[in-house]
């Protein structure tokens with residue numbers, strides 16, 4: 001599965017946000033209950049309004065949304081890269097995620113201490129990112145020594161990797177995250193293999209006070225500007241409100257949202273933004289048993305998409321009967337789409353589009 005790591009300084013609202021996320025997930029998919037994989041890993045449903053429409057047309061008994069994981073990564077303090085706080089243990093947790101969500105405190109509250117005694121979300125972001133950059137710098141410098149030895153032995157792979165390591169080091173030594181480096185498509189895999197903390201895509205969560213959930217505040221405006229500069233996305237959320245929303249029924253939620261001027265829970269925006277950030281898109285399968293959303297990387301081929309369901313589907317792939325979501329709806333389902341000539345037979349080279357309703361034919 002795809003994972004987003006929630007990071008930030010202590011007392012910025014990470015746990016509050018994480019708990020809201022996991023509660024909401026349970027509510028969204030009663031037949032796929034929220035499961036605690038580890039205490040700090042939450043498996044959440046990706047909000048997908050098209051699924052309900054599909055299920056109605058196909059007469060599906062069950063609705064199964066796509067899933068995504070959030071990891072609450074506690075223990076980051078200034079000095080973490082030097083082993084302060086939970087130090088290295090916490091840094092190892094970040095290595096395993098596909099994207100990093102920076103939770104930034106954008107609320108005043110004298111009862112909640114701030115580690116630096118000042119509310120300044122941009123300074124907080126810099127503190128955290130500096131620790132991640134220092135950790136990357138240190139691990140790359142160590143790595144380079146080993147690669148250097150191998151490269152002397154004419155190891156071609158080691159030589160190629162040194163070029164990438166140097167690319168990252170150049171950014172880091174200038175005080176920039178590794179994600180700023182330009183990496184050729186052919187090198188992307190090896191680059192990801194370096195498992196750098198600062199090469200992952202980032203998302204900012206501006207955690208605002210309850211009164212600013214809809215409008216944002218001055219702090220969150222700064223966060224949005226900072227995100228723009230970093231080429232990152234920003235989501236304004238009040239974790240407090242989200243944790244209250246997560247405990248309400250759908251009806252009560254709708255009422256509460258209206259009174260505070262929101263059209264949907266902030267968590268939905270967070271999950272969807274995270275989904276986009278990971279370069280993911282959705283395709284569907286629909287039948288009397290279930291309507292289900294599946295997740296593939298943008299640019300995935302039909303056999304790769306089939307492989308998400310089962311590796312045998314990919315290995316024995318013959319073709320994919322494919323209907324665009326809009327056609328499926330307009331023509332009231334598979335039969336109608338077929339009759340109107342809107343069901344396409346797609347082969348191995350087909351690049352899956354967001355919203356495709358697919359049925360795979362394969363050899364066993």
Ligand code: GDP
Nearest residue numbers: 010011012013014015016107109112208239240
């Ligand atoms: P973490 O250390 O980053 O996981 O932070 P927590 O989620 O434990 O939150 C620390 C404290 O801040 C708790 O007492 C929360 O209730 C409080 N808190 C979190 N979000 C908000 C918010 O939006 N407004 C206010 N006033 N307090 C909040």
